[in-house]
Amino acid sequence: MTADQLYHDPALAQFYDAENEWTEGLEYCRQLAASCASVLDLGCGTGLFAATLAQEGRCAVTGADPAAAMLDIARARSGGHLVRWLQADARALRLNERFDLIVLTGHAFQVFLTREDQAAVLRTIASHLRPNGRFIFDSRNPLVEEWKEWTPEQSQRTLTHPLLGAIEAWNDVSRDAASGVVSYDSYYRVQASGRLYSACSPIAFPAQERLAELLEEAGLIATSWLGGWDQRPCTADAPEIIVAGTLQGALTPAASTEG
Numbered sequence: 001m002t003a004d005q006l007y008h009d010p011a012l013a014q015f016y017d018a019e020n021e022w023t024e025g026l027e028y029c030r031q032l033a034a035s036c037a038s039v040l041d042l043g044c045g046t047g048l049f050a051a052t053l054a055q056e057g058r059c060a061v062t063g064a065d066p067a068a069a070m071l072d073i074a075r076a077r078s079g080g081h082l083v084r085w086l087q088a089d090a091r092a093l094r095l096n097e098r099f100d101l102i103v104l105t106g107h108a109f110q111v112f113l114t115r116e117d118q119a120a121v122l123r124t125i126a127s128h129l130r131p132n133g134r135f136i137f138d139s140r141n142p143l144v145e146e147w148k149e150w151t152p153e154q155s156q157r158t159l160t161h162p163l164l165g166a167i168e169a170w171n172d173v174s175r176d177a178a179s180g181v182v183s184y185d186s187y188y189r190v191q192a193s194g195r196l197y198s199a200c201s202p203i204a205f206p207a208q209e210r211l212a213e214l215l216e217e218a219g220l221i222a223t224s225w226l227g228g229w230d231q232r233p234c235t236a237d238a239p240e241i242i243v244a245g246t247l248q249g250a251l252t253p254a255a256s257t258e259g
């Protein structure tokens with residue numbers, strides 16, 4: 001797994017928050033966290049979710065990400081001082097503690113390209129869940145082929161950076177048919193200076209069946225599969241695959257009827 005410059009290069013990481021605001025997905029996870037004493041945010045990025053949760057003061061929040069540039073932004077944001085930030089790879093992280101809720105938000109699961117890497121992250125989740133703890137993560141539905149829209153023509157947009165002002169942004173994309181890995185290019189041009197920044201990011205689009213197999217192997221069990229944060233069912237034409245679950249053997253009769 002090579003370090004994606006979109007997250008590791010501070011010059012590119014600085015555009016992340018201009019692109020990504022509070023979403024329906026983060027709100028859903030925030031509500032899941034309402035009854036939790038401890039939350040682990042794997043692939044926490046610039047920390048909007050973790051810091052927002054920590055500021056509410058109901059639970060202890062840990063955010064883990066290997067990209068120092070993302071963590072620097074996370075630490076500096078409002079509420080950032082209330083989170084325990086760890087510069088760590090979610091495949092290898094082993095803390096001697098367990099959590100009530102573990103999340104990977106913003107499609108962070110898709111950065112893991114191989115079956116082996118995906119399995120490793122799920123083993124990390126299984127190793128850090130309390131007996132009745134819950135996990136949740138989202139991954140785009142490969143059947144919908146959303147990447148086909150990530151062309152320069154369809155992705156052209158203007159962002160506002162707090163210091164640099166207007167930024168023209170666009171993407172381009174290619175897909176490796178053999179592996180199913182989609183590589184998307186992100187371009188950011190600062191209007192005032194004309195300076196252009198770019199990165200190429202590979203992401204996987206695992207099928208629901210693959211995710212179900214991996215959960216089983218990791219000792220996890222899904223309690224719900226959603227097709228969107230609006231709680232639509234996880235059907236072939238739904239945009240997302242959102243899986244929530246717990247440790248195998250932890251299900252109470254009430255929990256096992258959910259979803």
Ligand SMILES: C[S@@+](CC[C@H](N)C(=O)[O-])C[C@H]1O[C@@H](n2cnc3c(N)ncnc32)[C@H](O)[C@@H]1O
Nearest residue numbers: 007043044045065067070089090105106108111
């Ligand atoms: C699409 S961003 C999502 C960030 C954040 N969760 C959000 O909702 O905005 C993906 C994040 O995964 C992180 N990442 C990449 N490789 C990782 C790894 N091996 N372990 C944990 N996180 C990783 C990246 O650094 C990046 O911050």
